Amino acid sequence: MGGNGPLYNERNTPVMSTGLERIAAKARQEPTLRFTSLAHHLDAPRLWQNLCHVSPHTAPGSDGQTVDDLKQAFVPWSTATLHAVHTEGYRPPPVRRVYIPKPGKQALRPLGVPCLGDRVVQRSVADILTAIYEQDCLPCSYGGRPGVGAHHALATLHEVIAGKPISWVYEADLQNFFGSLDHAWLLRFVEHRVGDPRILCLIRRWLKAGVLEDGTITPSEEGVPQGGSVSVVLSNLYLHYVLDLWFARVVKPRLPGEAYLIRYIDDFVVCFQHQADAQRFAQALEQRLAKFALALEPTKTRLVTFGRFAERDAKRRRRRPETLTFLGFTLYCTRNRRGNFTVGWKTAKTRLQRSLVKFQQLLQIVRHEPLKDHVVQINQVLRGHYAYYGIAGNVGSLLRVYRSVEGYWRRMLSSRSRKGYVRWEVFLAIKRTYPLQRPKLRVPYARLKQYAVL
Numbered sequence: 001m002g003g004n005g006p007l008y009n010e011r012n013t014p015v016m017s018t019g020l021e022r023i024a025a026k027a028r029q030e031p032t033l034r035f036t037s038l039a040h041h042l043d044a045p046r047l048w049q050n051l052c053h054v055s056p057h058t059a060p061g062s063d064g065q066t067v068d069d070l071k072q073a074f075v076p077w078s079t080a081t082l083h084a085v086h087t088e089g090y091r092p093p094p095v096r097r098v099y100i101p102k103p104g105k106q107a108l109r110p111l112g113v114p115c116l117g118d119r120v121v122q123r124s125v126a127d128i129l130t131a132i133y134e135q136d137c138l139p140c141s142y143g144g145r146p147g148v149g150a151h152h153a154l155a156t157l158h159e160v161i162a163g164k165p166i167s168w169v170y171e172a173d174l175q176n177f178f179g180s181l182d183h184a185w186l187l188r189f190v191e192h193r194v195g196d197p198r199i200l201c202l203i204r205r206w207l208k209a210g211v212l213e214d215g216t217i218t219p220s221e222e223g224v225p226q227g228g229s230v231s232v233v234l235s236n237l238y239l240h241y242v243l244d245l246w247f248a249r250v251v252k253p254r255l256p257g258e259a260y261l262i263r264y265i266d267d268f269v270v271c272f273q274h275q276a277d278a279q280r281f282a283q284a285l286e287q288r289l290a291k292f293a294l295a296l297e298p299t300k301t302r303l304v305t306f307g308r309f310a311e312r313d314a315k316r317r318r319r320r321p322e323t324l325t326f327l328g329f330t331l332y333c334t335r336n337r338r339g340n341f342t343v344g345w346k347t348a349k350t351r352l353q354r355s356l357v358k359f360q361q362l363l364q365i366v367r368h369e370p371l372k373d374h375v376v377q378i379n380q381v382l383r384g385h386y387a388y389y390g391i392a393g394n395v396g397s398l399l400r401v402y403r404s405v406e407g408y409w410r411r412m413l414s415s416r417s418r419k420g421y422v423r424w425e426v427f428l429a430i431k432r433t434y435p436l437q438r439p440k441l442r443v444p445y446a447r448l449k450q451y452a453v454l
Contacts, residue, residue: 020131027135027193034195039086041128042121044078050123054116061096061115070116077117085121088201092118094210094217095225114228123229125202132193133237138244139453143265144232148453150327151391151443153264154345155451157326160260160271161343166307168278170270171324173300174289177266178231179223181238182293183207186224189241190234206230222293236265242292243268251281262326269326278303306333308341328389347389347397355385359405363412375434378405382437390442398439406436 019041026033051074056067070077084090096113114122130146137145142153160166174180183204190203207224210217224231247261247270257273259281272278282303289295304322305313311333314321321333328351334344347355362381366374385401413430414421422430443451 020127023128023131024135027132031136034191034193035132036195038128038194038196039198042082042085042124044082046124046127047078047081047120048074050127051120054119058116058119059113061093061113061118063093063115063117065116067116070120081117081121085198085202088198090121090202090205092121092202092206092209095227096211114225119228121202122206122231125199126229126233128199129194129230129233129237133233133240136193137236137240138248140247140261141236141240141244141263142453143263143267144236150264150388152451152453153262154327154329154391155443155448156453157262157269157271157331158343158345159449159452160262161307161331162341164258164260164271165273165309166258166260166271167305167309168272168275168303169306169324170272170278170282170303171301171326172268172270172285173297174266175295175297176223177294178226178235180293180295181223181235183222185292186234186238189237192241203230203234232265238292239263239266242288242294246288251284255280264327267327269324275305306331308333311341329391329394344393345391346394347401351389352397352401355401356404359401360408363408367412367416371430371434374409375436378409379437386437386440387442390440392441392443392445392448395439395441402436402439406431409436 023035023038023041027035051067051070054067058067060066081090093115096115134145142148142150142156161169186207187200187204191200194200206228208220209225210219211225224234243263244261247259252259255272255274255277257277258271259273259277260271262269262271270278270281272281286296304324306322306324311321314333323330323332325331325348328348329345330348331343331345334342336342359378359381362377363374366377382402382405386398389401390398410422410424410427413427
């Protein structure tokens with residue numbers, strides 16, 4: 001199918017279509033414009049192309065429909081769905097709730113699994129909303145946006161602390177963020193730019209679709225279900241108005257010292273030159289968040305002294321400089337080979353432990369499979385780990401994972417051997433035939449500064 005849907009380049013990343021490019025250009029030229037006609041961009045080609053980029057192994061929703069089922073019934077389904085959307089009669093099915101374990105905790109995290117057809121509609125509407133709101137986003141926002149991600153946020157934080165007069169860092173985490181968003185405020189934020197009643201009707205009904213759990217449908221009065229494509233866009237939009245604009249237009253101009261906000265969806269840090277500025281911000285932030293039904297997680301929110309001056313003062317007092325954690329990395333003060341201050345990082349202890357447990361569980365699952373299948377599945381997980389944690393300066397943590405996986409694999413092979421062990425020379429021979437993926441940096445030093453967006 002051709003048409004006005006999202007295109008994909010040779011790297012399989014989305015490229016904005018001509019229709020959405022016109023919307024983006026208009027949004028960029030007129031920052032206060034409300035778009036009153038958007039639903040015509042939601043068409044069959046866009047639905048088809050988004051359906052084709054859904055993994056065939058994705059979990060079905062409450063209706064049990066699979067990707068193959070929807071592809072076979074696409075023409076009648078898309079016709080009925082688009083008619084319902086344009087007549088404001090579309091009723092999204094309830095989201096199936098599942099629970100996944102929280103890393104290092106006994107508590108479970110709720111996750112919403114929308115029905116496949118509804119997921120495709122959400123992704124298509126998210127494309128339209130992104131074309132508009134991407135023009136409004138500030139440089140401090142990194143999560144849920146095309147072209148930037150966690151590595152860009154980390155690289156920016158590195159450049160700010162290493163290159164700016166920063167002495168204090170406010171490390172924050174929001175309490176039950178996705179489950180706390182106020183629907184009334186969220187719709188007010190959306191209506192700043194979207195005036196098409198059909199799109200607004202879709203968003204309202206997604207927010208009120210409810211959750212299916214143990215055969216019972218529970219209505220949704222607040223929050224957005226995690227798992228839907230449109231939820232990421234709406235959550236990012238919520239904090240754009242609640243936090244980003246407020247910090248840029250109200251907070252920062254009133255501070256005598258320098259200050260920088262770096263946010264990845266609901267995780268954010270704020271860097272300050274002066275302690276008094278950081279303390280004033282912390283007090284004002286609680287009031288600001290309370291106005292919009294949000295709150296900080298007290299166990300994960302703290303103000304730490306961090307930077308070149310903090311390192312100098314810690315040495316004078318013969319104390320170890322404080323560290324901070326952001327997006328799965330622990331940042332610490334150190335010196336480069338020339339003796340100049342820099343920021344070092346390593347995989348956070350909890351994330352490292354989580355990865356090692358994941359590998360142990362994988363090896364238990366594939367225990368009795370052929371060696372070739374072992375390596376294929378182990379290397380797939382290793383590549384995923386290196387892709388995220390493979391940032392310049394973190395080679396030590398990557399090697400630790402590699403060595404641990406190597407040891408787990410040898411012990412697993414030994415446990416299924418009749419002798420009860422596999423000698424190292426035998427194991428090395430196996431590794432030569434079926435090599436494990438060696439650590440690889442995704443973001444080397446040469447690219448680190450290019451990732452920083454100041």
